[in-house]
Amino acid sequence: MRSAGLIERYRAWLPVDDATPVVTLGEGSTPLLRAPRLGARLGVDLWLKYEGMNPTGSFKDRGMTMALSKAAQDGAKAVICASTGNTSASAAAYSARAGIRCVVVIPGGKVALGKLAQAQVAGAVVVQIDGSFDDALRLVRIMSEEHPITLVNNLNPYRLEGQKTAAWEILDDLGHVPEWMCLPVGNGGNITAYWRGFREAHERGDCDRLPRMLGAQAEGSAAMVRGVDVERPETIATAIRIGAPVRREEAGAAARDSGGGFAAASDREILDWFGHAVRDEGVFCEPSSAASLAGLANARRDGLVPEGAEVVCVLTGHGLKDPDNAIAESAPPVTIPAERSALEAVVLGDGT
Ligand code: F0G
Secondary structure, eight states: OGGGHHHHHTGGGSSOOTTOOOOOSSOOOOOEEEOHHHHHHHTSEEEEEEGGGSTTSBTHHHHHHHHHHHHHHTTOSEEEEEOSSHHHHHHHHHHHHHTOEEEEEEETTOSOHHHHHHHHHTTOEEEEESSOHHHHHHHHHHHHHHSSOEEOSTTSHHHHHHHTHHHHHHHHHHSSOOSEEEEEOSSSHHHHHHHHHHHHHHHHTSOSSOOEEEEEEEGGGOHHHHSSOOSSOOOSOGGGOOSSOTTHHHHHHHHHHHTOEEEEEOHHHHHHHHHHHHHHHOOOBOHHHHHHHHHHHHHHHTTSSOTTOEEEEEEOBBGGGOHHHHHHTSOOOOOOOSOHHHHHHHHTTSOO
């Protein structure tokens, strides 16, 4: 099923028709992994939705298959987006697949290496600005309003339509609705999409309750936690380095209406949980994704999430996206001469 992509899997519930040219790279149907060691550390019954397993390594592919399929159907010649990295990597790949020109505008010096490489090699026009994601978004909105260029940020309604399918996959794999969903929040698009997905499933009669939605943010860009925009967002979790969430209202409603909330985590906490995820469970995600684990830990500490709760944490992007932070957080390789005795000394334990 996976190679068919999520539009074919969920065609009946998505705004596509027989004339829609499906632009797919086989996205969706990502693993839902039980995480017993990491769960014990958090005091919850933990599952990980490993969205780094999408074709370009992040959940953005779910929205991009929809956005580019509809752009192709509408005869678009070019698409544009602002991005902290993952949206640009995904837009570049799906545009290449569709044969449509792609322009991405990014905050200069603040995009993780893997994401930049993806956009560049896929032939997108990559524009760096001396400003933040919020500045970039302001500019691309003007471009798409004044010129015949389709915006593929999550303001594009088809993006969230694709992203909501992740909720249905969790329902399919778990067989029921988890008590809590926890995910990192930047613009608030993804938490809005999951909430919509669960509500639609509930309306269809596919489940008998709804999860509580917990949004996790980095302290330096915690616009939802603080309730006001952050003028100069700063965090090592560059994917969610956003000061003015465009989906603030809907993301706030998802947390409020579900009986959930928002939690912040420091950069140090985020990096610690990034390490725990891969060392406890072998799941390598980018630091921004580990914000969901760090936020959950703080929500546990503050009593928002009770002990033993069943929680699905969404790990939104792959660890290979951000090699610089991964290397900075790990021990360097042991360097030895190319000799048996030197290797033996390391292997047998007295050479490290
Ligand atoms: N996690 C990752 C890895 C992301 O790349 C993003 C957003 C989020 C979480 C937050 O999702 O914005 O819907 O609340 N990345 C965007 C981008 C901004 O440009 O790639 P959100």
